[in-house]
Amino acid sequence: METxxxxxxxxxRPTLTVARELLGKYLVRxxxxxxxxxxxxxNGAKKIVTKKMIGKIVETExxxxxxxxxxxxxxxxxxPRNKTEYLEGGHxxxxxxxxxxxxxxxxxxxxxxxxxxxxxxxxxxNGQKRIKNYELGIKKLTNGPGKLCRWIKxxxxxxxEDLTRSKRIWLEDRSDSLPAQIKKGRIVAAxxxxxxxxxxxxKKPWRFYLRDNPFVSRMAGLVIRNRHPQxxxxx
DNA sequence: GTACAGATTGAG
DNA sequence: TCAATCTGTACT
Numbered sequence: 001m002e003t004x005x006x007x008x009x010x011x012x013r014p015t016l017t018v019a020r021e022l023l024g025k026y027l028v029r030x031x032x033x034x035x036x037x038x039x040x041x042x043n044g045a046k047k048i049v050t051k052k053m054i055g056k057i058v059e060t061e062x063x064x065x066x067x068x069x070x071x072x073x074x075x076x077x078x079x080p081r082n083k084t085e086y087l088e089g090g091h092x093x094x095x096x097x098x099x100x101x102x103x104x105x106x107x108x109x110x111x112x113x114x115x116x117x118x119x120x121x122x123x124x125x126n127g128q129k130r131i132k133n134y135e136l137g138i139k140k141l142t143n144g145p146g147k148l149c150r151w152i153k154x155x156x157x158x159x160x161e162d163l164t165r166s167k168r169i170w171l172e173d174r175s176d177s178l179p180a181q182i183k184k185g186r187i188v189a190a191x192x193x194x195x196x197x198x199x200x201x202x203k204k205p206w207r208f209y210l211r212d213n214p215f216v217s218r219m220a221g222l223v224i225r226n227r228h229p230q231x232x233x234x235x
Numbered sequence: 236g237t238a239c240a241g242a243t244t245g246a247g
Numbered sequence: 248t249c250a251a252t253c254t255g256t257a258c259t
Contacts, residue, residue: 070242097243098244099254105242
């Protein structure tokens, strides 16, 4: 199977395009569980086991500052918290919400343009064969923006991380597993979640998810058919 | 220093 | 539907 890390040019396009095309891409996160000890042999040497967490992105939301009132960068607002949102496309902007949940965002467009895509849900691949009640058990760990960050162990230390170069997190295409939903050219566009304070911007259909995917956080929206499915192919 | 909102979640 | 939870942010 071939894999390809998404290049810079994938991210530096219009945010709505990136938000739609991120559906079906794979988020890869090698994790080294805290110095994990295993009996390594007669001398008792310790062995470090690296685990690779992988999830297919199935739900996203676009935030297009500075015009978007729901964006942290509305009207060019810039603070210590959201400054990484201004980085060139392909970087991570991560922040803490409600005092306890990290929110993973991927910057888009060119440097200085505060636009990003919130990753809201993943279809986890790791552990697929080991967990019997796979869908019900794993679904609950990644079907929300706060939960998926907990699952792949992200925190403030990832703020500003470059997805095109990082060794601890990146996005990739896979040649052997094109998402059927995308091949069929079907995604759903819906209102974004939790931003009712944003007036007319709250009504924009800037949330995207794979139709009928069981890992999506909340299903509701308008099904849109892609007239140019070839543009949304994963590889 | 103090007040307060919030791109959520999980229980009911 | 509703409230727990707590950091960052803005303001005094």
